[in-house]
Amino acid sequence: MRHCVEFSGISHSYEKDNGEKVLALNNVNFTIEQHEFVAVVGPSGCGKSTLLRLLSGLITPSQGTVRIYDQQVDGPREDVGIVFQKPVLLPWLNVMDNVLFPVKHKYGRITQSHREQAMALLTMAGLEAFAHHRPDELSGGMQQRVGITRALLLDPDILIMDEPFSALDALTREQMGFDLLGLWREKPKTVLFITHSISEAVLLADRVLVMSERPGTLVDNITIELPRPRSLDTLQHPEFGYYTRVLRDYIYQTDRVAA
Numbered sequence: 001m002r003h004c005v006e007f008s009g010i011s012h013s014y015e016k017d018n019g020e021k022v023l024a025l026n027n028v029n030f031t032i033e034q035h036e037f038v039a040v041v042g043p044s045g046c047g048k049s050t051l052l053r054l055l056s057g058l059i060t061p062s063q064g065t066v067r068i069y070d071q072q073v074d075g076p077r078e079d080v081g082i083v084f085q086k087p088v089l090l091p092w093l094n095v096m097d098n099v100l101f102p103v104k105h106k107y108g109r110i111t112q113s114h115r116e117q118a119m120a121l122l123t124m125a126g127l128e129a130f131a132h133h134r135p136d137e138l139s140g141g142m143q144q145r146v147g148i149t150r151a152l153l154l155d156p157d158i159l160i161m162d163e164p165f166s167a168l169d170a171l172t173r174e175q176m177g178f179d180l181l182g183l184w185r186e187k188p189k190t191v192l193f194i195t196h197s198i199s200e201a202v203l204l205a206d207r208v209l210v211m212s213e214r215p216g217t218l219v220d221n222i223t224i225e226l227p228r229p230r231s232l233d234t235l236q237h238p239e240f241g242y243y244t245r246v247l248r249d250y251i252y253q254t255d256r257v258a259a
């Protein structure tokens with residue numbers, strides 16, 4: 001079967017300045033199907049960001065192979081978009097020009113069609129009135145929406161998100177999660193979403209990959225069978241509590257709690 005993403009036998013070590021090796025990932029194996037929304041949770045330092053760097057082609061694994069549609073990943077790819085924890089916007093450019101920046105970098109020029117697509121995405125993100133504002137005139141949540149819009153403009157098939165909402169307050173964070181699901185419904189993508197928040201993982205994902213402490217390996221792979229579309233009502237669903245308890249027990253290494 002042709003998977004969208006495939007990690008097979010992935011181990012990765014970093015070398016410290018003193019030459020000492022740090023084994024970050026140890027024999028990680030998983031696949032992601034096209035348009036699946038997969039979250040990754042695990043204790044701090046277990047290698048979540050390393051997974052992201054490997055899939056985005058920023059680093060190559062010490063052992064094993066990362067594939068996208070059967071092709072080995074050996075560098076950054078155009079069909080992969082990344083959203084970081086902080087949006088890293090250029091302060092001297094307005095919102096529209098920040099969103100268009102990767103297009104300009106890729107094609108050397110910006111067409112009217114790019115501008116129209118950017119405006120359509122900004123409208124979907126509720127930012128149409130801010131297209132000509134500078135980033136510092138926007139709240140943290142709005143800036144992160146700009147970062148997401150920028151990642152979506154080149155219409156990547158795969159979207160990697162590294163704790164994209166962790167710098168936001170709880171209410172904005174919840175709203176951004178639902179907004180992301182709305183965008184994902186309109187323009188389906190394969191999503192790898194890294195988070196420290198168990199409830200966020202359960203609320204958003206089709207499946208949650210659970211990692212052990214470093215050296216990170218997969219300890220479980222939990223399919224979240226909560227109905228879609230997800231909303232605030234999902235938080236009240238009895239199974240929501242079950243999934244969050246199971247995941248919390250893994251993370252805190254306590255005994256499993258029965259449903």
Ligand SMILES: Nc1ncnc2c1ncn2[C@@H]1O[C@H](COP(=O)(O)OP(=O)(O)OP(=O)(O)O)[C@@H](O)[C@H]1O
Binds near residue numbers: 022023044046051
């Ligand atoms: N460039 C590097 N050089 C040396 N060690 C590194 C490097 N990058 C990461 N590490 C180590 O590899 C391990 C995994 O790091 P990684 O950033 O992938 O973890 P993480 O799960 O994303 O962490 P967190 O949840 O705290 O963001 C950590 O122990 C980290 O200290």
